[in-house]
Amino acid sequence: xxxxxxxxxxxxxxxxxxxxxxxxxxxxxxxxxxxxxxxxxxxxxxxxxxxxxxxxxxxxxxxxxxxxxxxxxxxxxxxxxxxxxxxxxxxxxxxxxxxxxxxxxxxxxxxxxxxxxxxxxxxxxxxxxxxxxxxxxxxxxxxxxxxxxxxxxxxxxxxxxxxxxxxxxxxxxxxxxxxxxxxxxxxxxxxxxxxxxxxxxxxxxxxxxxxxxxxxxxxxxxxxxxxxxxxxxxxxxxxxxxxxxxxxxxxxxxxxxxxxxxxxxxxxxxxxxxxxxxxxxxxxxxxxxxxxxxxxxxxxxxxxxxxxxxxxxxxxx
Numbered sequence: 001x002x003x004x005x006x007x008x009x010x011x012x013x014x015x016x017x018x019x020x021x022x023x024x025x026x027x028x029x030x031x032x033x034x035x036x037x038x039x040x041x042x043x044x045x046x047x048x049x050x051x052x053x054x055x056x057x058x059x060x061x062x063x064x065x066x067x068x069x070x071x072x073x074x075x076x077x078x079x080x081x082x083x084x085x086x087x088x089x090x091x092x093x094x095x096x097x098x099x100x101x102x103x104x105x106x107x108x109x110x111x112x113x114x115x116x117x118x119x120x121x122x123x124x125x126x127x128x129x130x131x132x133x134x135x136x137x138x139x140x141x142x143x144x145x146x147x148x149x150x151x152x153x154x155x156x157x158x159x160x161x162x163x164x165x166x167x168x169x170x171x172x173x174x175x176x177x178x179x180x181x182x183x184x185x186x187x188x189x190x191x192x193x194x195x196x197x198x199x200x201x202x203x204x205x206x207x208x209x210x211x212x213x214x215x216x217x218x219x220x221x222x223x224x225x226x227x228x229x230x231x232x233x234x235x236x237x238x239x240x241x242x243x244x245x246x247x248x249x250x251x252x253x254x255x256x257x258x259x260x261x262x263x264x265x266x267x268x269x270x271x272x273x274x275x276x277x278x279x280x281x282x283x284x285x286x287x288x289x290x291x292x293x294x295x296x297x298x299x300x301x302x303x304x305x306x307x308x309x310x311x312x313x314x315x316x317x
Contacts, residue, residue, distance in 0.1 A: 004137040007201045012053035014197045016125045022065040024122035027098035028129030029058055036108055045087040054132050055083035066094055112158040128196045140208040146189045147182040156181050239294050240270050242301035249304055262293040
């Protein structure tokens, strides 16, 4: 099963401690995916979904908050089941309580009614319902992404503002005819899972985040060490070539004893580090001292090339 499926399965089992929380969660579900119609001057609500968790949660919320029984129809085919919940009894009462129906104008608002999400616990419940109805989350092993799909820009902006109250930096993007409210940062997505009380999924995601951080840290160190090693090898090759060039010239005999010792040790130990070369000298020399001597040798080689007009070596490099 997908990570998003597991999150929905977990939060479908979470219910608010009070009736107002259940109403807030139900309001989100109705706003996101329910169809509201009128028949003989009476409202009715129809919810059609393939998500068994959503259907079961919606049925339970209606019973808990309003003591209303809704009709449930299941259509099956060889691929999946479609669950259809129909509410006709006291549908207007439910729509008014959730803020979907204006009590004054008797018009469908289809928006987040602020008195319904006035408290933090109700905002948490509303976000649970919104994710159940229209949410999706990528597997964190691939990349971090959580989103809500809305039909209108107004709904998307209202949910974005709701997420901002939890200090979540949600963004909106239009995808074809839908408006997507999304989070991309791993830390904010874990906060979102915590808000929705999806604790098992939160721990699973944190394990993935830790694994990724350790892997990235190891990769950074390996890349850094590889780069340093390549730099050291390239410098050693240049030093050996400079020393071999001087050997062929008469200036080799005129090198000071300290430079001559350093040059001979570098030829003898081409893979040794500067620190290791310094320890082989008598008396021992520090890393900076060895580096200073090798730079002097390179400068001598460059000067000889310049005096002799030997540019072939430079071009080849």
